[in-house]
Amino acid sequence: MPEIGVGHENSTMWKLAICWVLIVAGSNCATDRQEAAGAPLLGSTAAPDRKSLIDQLEALKEVRNRWPGEKVFLDVEYGADPAKSDFRQRFGSIARRFDIAPPDVILVKPPMNKDGKPRPQKPDAGIAWGVIDGKYHDVVFITLYLKTGLNDDELLAALAHEMGHVSQAKKTGHHPQDVHGRKLENEADELALSCPEVDPAAFRSMVIRVDRLADAAGRAHPLLYGDPSTAVIPVSVQNKLAFGGDHPMTSARIKRADAEIKRRAAATPSSGQPGVATP
Numbered sequence: 001m002p003e004i005g006v007g008h009e010n011s012t013m014w015k016l017a018i019c020w021v022l023i024v025a026g027s028n029c030a031t032d033r034q035e036a037a038g039a040p041l042l043g044s045t046a047a048p049d050r051k052s053l054i055d056q057l058e059a060l061k062e063v064r065n066r067w068p069g070e071k072v073f074l075d076v077e078y079g080a081d082p083a084k085s086d087f088r089q090r091f092g093s094i095a096r097r098f099d100i101a102p103p104d105v106i107l108v109k110p111p112m113n114k115d116g117k118p119r120p121q122k123p124d125a126g127i128a129w130g131v132i133d134g135k136y137h138d139v140v141f142i143t144l145y146l147k148t149g150l151n152d153d154e155l156l157a158a159l160a161h162e163m164g165h166v167s168q169a170k171k172t173g174h175h176p177q178d179v180h181g182r183k184l185e186n187e188a189d190e191l192a193l194s195c196p197e198v199d200p201a202a203f204r205s206m207v208i209r210v211d212r213l214a215d216a217a218g219r220a221h222p223l224l225y226g227d228p229s230t231a232v233i234p235v236s237v238q239n240k241l242a243f244g245g246d247h248p249m250t251s252a253r254i255k256r257a258d259a260e261i262k263r264r265a266a267a268t269p270s271s272g273q274p275g276v277a278t279p
């Protein structure tokens with residue numbers, strides 16, 4: 001734990017070294033950043049025991065507040081399903097491309113109400129990190145509502161954006177203040193779109209769907225967003241009005257995806273018959 005020096009004056013580093021830091025950096029990012037405090041370190045294994053990892057995260061108030069509900073690992077959920085092998089491979093190669101260890105993707109199921117019925121969720125995603133055995137370990141959270149609202153290509157686009165944040169965190173030494181802000185959100189989108197594994201058309205529809213999912217959730221469950229007006233004024237519109245949001249506007253994200261669609265189309269030879277002269 002080299003970060004913990006006796007008399008270290010930088011309390012943020014010290015916090016980073018002993019805590020999980022939750023960065024709100026999702027497909028439907030809110031505007032804030034939350035720092036978690038008081039988490040004990042995981043055990044001394046290099047590969048963290050997964051049950052212990054979940055327990056560590058659940059011990060954090062910020063995680064319980066923002067990501068309530070049962071947490072499972074996406075790869076466990078997918079298991080050995082051959083239909084998901086392409087998804088798994090593309091996920092892994094995006095991580096290699098970004099020069100990061102593939103983060104654990106934690107799927108957050110909806111919490112249950114008193115009657116045993118699932119409570120509403122936001123279409124949310126975000127990253128968190130903590131120091132385990134002296135090394136940073138990054139996780140990506142996604143809600144089940146987000147996952148079920150997206151197809152695999154769209155989900156991969158959303159995860160590529162989150163992995164972009166992981167690579168930013170790595171580059172900036174996991175300093176929370178450096179992995180925050182609209183510039184970094186734009187950059188995470190650019191990173192995702194730069195991956196050949198990510199279909200820019202899927203990225204585009206992901207952005208649109210996330211807005212729609214948020215609007216539907218806000219309409220049906222206004223208190224989910226802590227604002228009854230979401231029943232009348234869609235969440236996407238409110239996000240647009242609230243200029244303080246870190247995420248670029250949906251329209252700007254669509255534009256960026258469109259530019260990449262165009263760029264790839266131009267880079268791909270349109271003739272399927274190379275060498276065949278057409279009269």
Ligand SMILES: [Zn+2]
Pocket residue numbers: 024025026027029161165185188
């Ligand atoms: Zn983000």
